[in-house]
Amino acid sequence: MTTVRLWSDEEAAADPAVKPVFDDIRATRKSDFVNNFWRALANDPAALARTWGSLKAVMLADGPLDPLTRELIYIAVSTANGCSYCIHSHTAAARAKGMTDAQHGHLLSIIGMAAQTNALVTVLQVPVDEAFLVKTD
Amino acid sequence: MTTVRLWSDEEAAADPAVKPVFDDIRATRKSDFVNNFWRALANDPAALARTWGSLKAVMLADGPLDPLTRELIYIAVSTANGCSYCIHSHTAAARAKGMTDAQHGHLLSIIGMAAQTNALVTVLQVPVDEAFLVKTD
Amino acid sequence: MTTVRLWSDEEAAADPAVKPVFDDIRATRKSDFVNNFWRALANDPAALARTWGSLKAVMLADGPLDPLTRELIYIAVSTANGCSYCIHSHTAAARAKGMTDAQHGHLLSIIGMAAQTNALVTVLQVPVDEAFLVKTD
Amino acid sequence: MTTVRLWSDEEAAADPAVKPVFDDIRATRKSDFVNNFWRALANDPAALARTWGSLKAVMLADGPLDPLTRELIYIAVSTANGCSYCIHSHTAAARAKGMTDAQHGHLLSIIGMAAQTNALVTVLQVPVDEAFLVKTD
Amino acid sequence: MTTVRLWSDEEAAADPAVKPVFDDIRATRKSDFVNNFWRALANDPAALARTWGSLKAVMLADGPLDPLTRELIYIAVSTANGCSYCIHSHTAAARAKGMTDAQHGHLLSIIGMAAQTNALVTVLQVPVDEAFLVKTD
Amino acid sequence: MTTVRLWSDEEAAADPAVKPVFDDIRATRKSDFVNNFWRALANDPAALARTWGSLKAVMLADGPLDPLTRELIYIAVSTANGCSYCIHSHTAAARAKGMTDAQHGHLLSIIGMAAQTNALVTVLQVPVDEAFLVKTD
CATH class of the missing domain: 1.20.1290.10 (AhpD-like)
Known part of the structure; x- marks a missing residue:
């Protein structure tokens, strides 16, 4: 309510x-x-x-990312934030924009994989590799 | 450390x-x-x-979502989970897979927008619309 | 249940x-x-x-923050933690302590704004400005 | 970085x-x-x-909540979202808007209390009391 | 749904x-x-x-942690991630593996305590003590 | 700082x-x-x-859960909440209370597994099975 x-x-x-x-x-x-x-x-x-x-x-x-990709990103954030309403509404939107069942399945595996490695990295407290830092000069 | x-x-x-x-x-x-x-x-x-x-x-x-899209989703989840290492590593990976500055900017705006509406939906406790539910028969 | x-x-x-x-x-x-x-x-x-x-x-x-302010802070934390029960109970408590509809609306906008900039800062990995650090001597 | x-x-x-x-x-x-x-x-x-x-x-x-209260709410959300930069910048902003050490201490206790009861309510899966629901007619 | x-x-x-x-x-x-x-x-x-x-x-x-301990850890993570389904399923699993009401109560207090001190440490931005760092040589 | x-x-x-x-x-x-x-x-x-x-x-x-199990639960919650300081301090405490490298490794795998299935359950919005509900009569 x-x-x-x-x-x-x-x-x-x-x-x-x-x-x-x-x-x-x-x-x-x-x-x-x-x-x-x-x-x-x-x-x-x-x-x-x-x-x-x-x-x-x-x-x-209009923008550099296509409409379906935008919805997949929205679902990913909404899942990590535990927003049930947002998951439902943006999954419906993604389907309306052409998301196939196979793409949905792949999205889910990526979200699950990211959640797992996020947790592992955090509990391991892994330091960022030099190679990943942005060169600013 | x-x-x-x-x-x-x-x-x-x-x-x-x-x-x-x-x-x-x-x-x-x-x-x-x-x-x-x-x-x-x-x-x-x-x-x-x-x-x-x-x-x-x-x-x-191989899979139904292309390599760059997968990285964008990974960054989105890692941001919501606050994993600094993962954001650095997957932003580097996305750039290596062709992410432009404009696409990065768009990704950031989607992540910020989703975080905002996730919070609004949660504090409002909005009930899921019938139209968003999966028909299972 | x-x-x-x-x-x-x-x-x-x-x-x-x-x-x-x-x-x-x-x-x-x-x-x-x-x-x-x-x-x-x-x-x-x-x-x-x-x-x-x-x-x-x-x-x-008794304490330095007034009863209504305490409830607004409680709602803010409960939203970020996704605690539906807590949002309901402390929104009711805030209303009982005098929260107007306009104040509720303002609270929601602040929570949404903070969630958005939290996500942006995290995905951007913005370093803390010197000016924000506590001087301890 | x-x-x-x-x-x-x-x-x-x-x-x-x-x-x-x-x-x-x-x-x-x-x-x-x-x-x-x-x-x-x-x-x-x-x-x-x-x-x-x-x-x-x-x-x-201008708005119904005063400037300091807005900053306290911002700090609360930023803490629950684990945004170090945001905590630093809005704690500095709150101090600039008059937050006393006693108010800061009180804020911290409320945030800690809310985090604790959020977790307890979640692990207990407490159902929302009828009395907390909004009457819409 | x-x-x-x-x-x-x-x-x-x-x-x-x-x-x-x-x-x-x-x-x-x-x-x-x-x-x-x-x-x-x-x-x-x-x-x-x-x-x-x-x-x-x-x-x-088989593994170095016993079955009940594994379930307690699972409940703890699921609570912090706000996963209602997971809390229900792993609380049932823990009970099936012998969790007593007293152990459940103790688990809840630890989860609540950790959530509270996590929030306090975050809002205080406490630096890690030297004594807690892993010696790698 | x-x-x-x-x-x-x-x-x-x-x-x-x-x-x-x-x-x-x-x-x-x-x-x-x-x-x-x-x-x-x-x-x-x-x-x-x-x-x-x-x-x-x-x-x-004294309590029904042993000292090491309490620390493992604390680490699990602190990881899901992204509290770096708490992960360091309670990992050190767990080692001081006898946690072996093998137990630490097992703990990490459970935390990663839980984070992954939490995310999957959330994005799938799986309804709680009747069998998991507490019988209260």
Whole structure:
């Protein structure tokens, strides 16, 4: 259960600060569906507008990483942070952007492998090799 | 400083359980360089062999995700887990596999965005939308 | 579902090690309500007494930070640790201590902002500026 | 060591996308000091501008939570996320905004207490009490 | 709800790559019960085989740490990583291997204590004492 | 570098609230060595006394788990929380309490295994099996 109220379509349409963001979410995604994250964020219209603006710039605008790769990275971070909602929403988004079952399986193995070696490196306290450092001159 | 001893090339070459793994790391990567992670893991040859075998299967064998994408996912998980060594080593690996500065910048923005929305979703306790659930029948 | 049994009021009242702690929780909070955390901890009366004693000293006794600020900090930590129960209980406590919707919204934006810059700093591996170090002489 | 180059004042002044952000950081903070985080982010001017814009809105603009409280919340999140740089920079910022040693000590005890009860609640898997749920009608 | 389909016994029995792993899980554990984790992993038979092989080597084969101690360590990691499923499954496994209520209570106090001091050390940024470093010569 | 001052032996001996705690640390451990954690906590004598009291009860008093097992659990939690100082101090403590190299290696493999399956379970969102739930009647 959310710690705030989820906004209905009626409430969003009646609020001059929320309406343009919900309209832009629908227009950008070419879908009438607005998921619960935005309905919860609507309680703070400034945060709603700022977060949607950043998400649009990072995840939806043109950029050097393709849309599916962006979703795979999002799932990886969300898993390490234990965000169940985010895993569900971005796995659905990755599938909508063409992720195959084989790619999903591969993603999972990479995430599991990274989690394992992260833990091993940490408990071993391995010092960074010189070869990995950025040369700045 | 590691919590175990880092094995030198001489020690590794003299140990019949460690030598074949170090040899395979060098042959597979076509490089004489063996980084500190494996030199620390060498203290437990069975763990060394098992971990290298899994890493090779997941990160280096043929698979549905390309080598650069795999490294980007690895960096994402390592960041969320706060593993400094892993961030350094896999950023170097991503660059070696062709990551441009623009792609690195994009990766960073996705990781930052995901961390932010993960936190917002968690503090809001947003319930998963029906539309995101896997249909199993 | 808990991994231990939740103690009922009857059981707590009948146990000489648990009863005084439940009595003190009720007296200190001026409320008959004892939430599930304490009913779960009751399985280990020494841990129950120690944890309640520390919580009382840190969260309820007089101190330099006011009661609402303490709850905001608690929510922030609980979010980063992904503790759903703790987010719910301390958000309710913050509201009971006067947190407005606007303050809640502001708290959320700070938590999201911190999570984002934490991730960016970590993936960038930014070195600490000299100016931030404590002077100890 | 950073995974990217830190920008010098000269480089920043010579780049038309970076210069206005560095200028605004200095003007807003009324200080010539620009810390390493922004010098690292400068490698991606769009991310630099977006992140500074959000930080300014959340941490420096007028809002319902006072400047010191915002820093205490930032330290709390940064601690739970293990971000050493962020802990140093925001502890320095909190001190600059008037945090006393007694308040710092209290903050630390709250963070430690929250981390402990977060872990206890998680390992106990305590279900959320009805009383903590938001009433949405 | 899983992000993949859970395999039934019938499906597993009909797949030549999954069947031998499910058979080995049952034979090794001397039980017909196969828990949901393996039914989810079955979607990627190579990952299923690799993960079960590692788990068997680490958790079930002879080794210097006894079976109950291994489960206590697993619960500790799973708690810090916030993995609800893992806490439930390994708490059940620990009980099956003889964990008493008193040992469970003690485990919980150690986990809570460690979480608290981890947070305190992190927010204090305590430098490692010389005495704790490994001597490597 | 710490975010607070580390107390010297002379300062601790001169402070009536800190001296008895340092004296008890030395007497309990039968050693003159007081590690940096306590020297940092000394800035808040009440927190110092409370934390030492809890640590003594949980880690040093008689209890159902033996001293070495307690240290292994502490290392596991500290690894998952990424606390470098805590990993170093408790690895040293475990060695002082008899941990062999083989046990250390086994511990590392369990921690790595748990981190991996925690991540897999989380990204798969596996539902808890009925068989793992506590029967409370």
